[in-house]
Amino acid sequence: MNEKAVLRLGDQDYPLVITVGSEGEKAIDISSLRADTGYITLDPGFANTGACESGITFIQGDQGILRYRGIPIEQLVQHSRFIETAYLLIWGELPTPKQMDHFSSLLTQNEMLHENMKHHFEGFPWTSHPMAMLSAMINALSCYHPVLSAPSNPSQVEQAAATLMSKVRTLVAFSYKMVRGEPFIYPSPKRRYVSNLLHMMFSQPEESYEPSPVVTRAVDRLLILHADHEQNCSTSTVRMVASSGANLFASVSAGICALWGPRHGGANQAVIEMLEEIHAGGMDARQCVELAKKKDSGFRLMGFGHRVYKNYDPRARIIKSDCDKVLEELGCCDPLLEIARELEEIALRDEYFIERKLYPNVDFYSGIILRAVGVPKNMFPVFFAIGRLPGWIAHWRETTESRSNRIDRPRQVYTGPNERQYVPLEQRC
Numbered sequence: 476m477n478e479k480a481v482l483r484l485g486d487q488d489y490p491l492v493i494t495v496g497s498e499g500e501k502a503i504d505i506s507s508l509r510a511d512t513g514y515i516t517l518d519p520g521f522a523n524t525g526a527c528e529s530g531i532t533f534i535q536g537d538q539g540i541l542r543y544r545g546i547p548i549e550q551l552v553q554h555s556r557f558i559e560t561a562y563l564l565i566w567g568e569l570p571t572p573k574q575m576d577h578f579s580s581l582l583t584q585n586e587m588l589h590e591n592m593k594h595h596f597e598g599f600p601w602t603s604h605p606m607a608m609l610s611a612m613i614n615a616l617s618c619y620h621p622v623l624s625a626p627s628n629p630s631q632v633e634q635a636a637a638t639l640m641s642k643v644r645t646l647v648a649f650s651y652k653m654v655r656g657e658p659f660i661y662p663s664p665k666r667r668y669v670s671n672l673l674h675m676m677f678s679q680p681e682e683s684y685e686p687s688p689v690v691t692r693a694v695d696r697l698l699i700l701h702a703d704h705e706q707n708c709s710t711s712t713v714r715m716v717a718s719s720g721a722n723l724f725a726s727v728s729a730g731i732c733a734l735w736g737p738r739h740g741g742a743n744q745a746v747i748e749m750l751e752e753i754h755a756g757g758m759d760a761r762q763c764v765e766l767a768k769k770k771d772s773g774f775r776l777m778g779f780g781h782r783v784y785k786n787y788d789p790r791a792r793i794i795k796s797d798c799d800k801v802l803e804e805l806g807c808c809d810p811l812l813e814i815a816r817e818l819e820e821i822a823l824r825d826e827y828f829i830e831r832k833l834y835p836n837v838d839f840y841s842g843i844i845l846r847a848v849g850v851p852k853n854m855f856p857v858f859f860a861i862g863r864l865p866g867w868i869a870h871w872r873e874t875t876e877s878r879s880n881r882i883d884r885p886r887q888v889y890t891g892p893n894e895r896q897y898v899p900l901e902q903r904c
């Protein structure tokens with residue numbers, strides 16, 4: 476690498492170190508910039524800032540490439556299962572059959588909640604958003620597993636990962652039951668990961684819910700596609716919280732809050748609400764696209780655009796094709812899918828979207844699958860969170876085990892008032 480970076484400030488040159496990633500991504504290392512020059516960098520939204528070096532996920536946004544630990548997402552959705560992909564993300568390698576059996580049995584052993592946790596649900600009003608409940612309950616888990624919340628050896632990390640990944644399903648399903656006033660359905664050790672989640676949500680004491688293999692596979696693939704996405708908002712949140720030394724459960728709980736927003740994991744819910752509005756006759760697809768182009772409308776075409784992808788999101792492509800399979804299996808057709816296709820067609824031909832390289836993202840079609848399975852729309856972000864959990868755990872591990880593990884503490888350019896004197900209350904008018 477012969478390239479050199481030099482920063483000239485006044486008449487002084489400051490050579491800067493260049494770092495190159497394993498896929499050729501180049502970065503200028505400015506870690507000693509302030510100490511050397513007195514300057515900091517300013518990058519609102521961190522669009523040009525690498526906060527860390529990471530070996531977990533690679534994205535090439537111009538070409539629409541996504542790989543977990545080097546393996547293309549297309550291969551993982553075709554051949555892997557969510558649990559195996561989670562193992563890959565957290566430990567860096569695909570598991571051997573023995574490791575897979577061990578991890579699966581850990582998940583089974585950890586699927587029950589402490590009975591006292593059921594009482595926490597009684598404290599939530601029925602109108603609670605499932606993301607609020609999930610974040611609170613994951614944080615509460617740390618009180619029941621104090622040793623695992625700050626695991627200090629690989630076996631405890633494995634136990635903590637299995638505890639979180641297994642119990643998250645039970646928490647999600649119990650929150651679903653709570654708002655409906657239905658009895659909690661306990662996990663079944665005989666079922667696989669997704670089947671168990673759907674069983675706890677949709678079975679009744681007198682009638683067991685048996686999802687078809689096509690449905691469980693589609694949801695499993697959906698979880699694989701959400702499992703990690705390098706330094707997105709929620710993962711960066713998890714890493715930032717972890718950098719303070721906060722425990723795994725607290726870090727993940729904060730990640731869930733960051734994911735909730737409609738520009739991030741809450742977009743899948745917002746997409747369906749947008750499609751429903753069009754279906755209800757509030758506006759047609761063309762008007763919706765026109766509205767999204769008007770800056771002062773405050774409205775965006777939900778499920779479109781991405782900070783990193785300037786091409787079709789590879790996850791959206793896969794989910795779009797899975798929509799047809801699930802709807803066919805369930806013998807239903809969803810008018811919202813037709814509207815989504817129409818919106819996509821109009822937007823992809825529109826100069827505004829072409830110029831800005833705005834394509835459907837992971838959230839554009841995912842809600843169609845979840846809706847068909849019977850998941851209520853305010854739980855779509857929760858399914859995103861279940862999928863993203865292994866990524867958060869992998870990043871928590873990478874952060875806490877990194878040699879350069881410093882607390883994340885960005886700087887700012889202060890633009891407030893200069894020093895002034897306090898004025899007593901009686902002198903203020």
Ligand code: CMC
Pocket residue numbers: 520707737738739740741742767768774775776777778779780781782783831833836837838
């Ligand atoms: N509809 C209309 N215009 C858009 C949209 C959209 N969905 N997305 C971006 N733009 C415009 C934006 O107004 C700006 O235009 P201009 O250059 O004229 O000011 C330009 O495109 C660049 O947008 P940006 O806001 O600077 O891009 P960003 O990288 O900061 O934001 C985003 C990325 C995903 C937040 C944004 O595209 C968005 O709000 N999309 C809709 C919400 C959504 O679908 N979120 C899910 C993201 S994927 C899953 C996840 O990571 O959670």
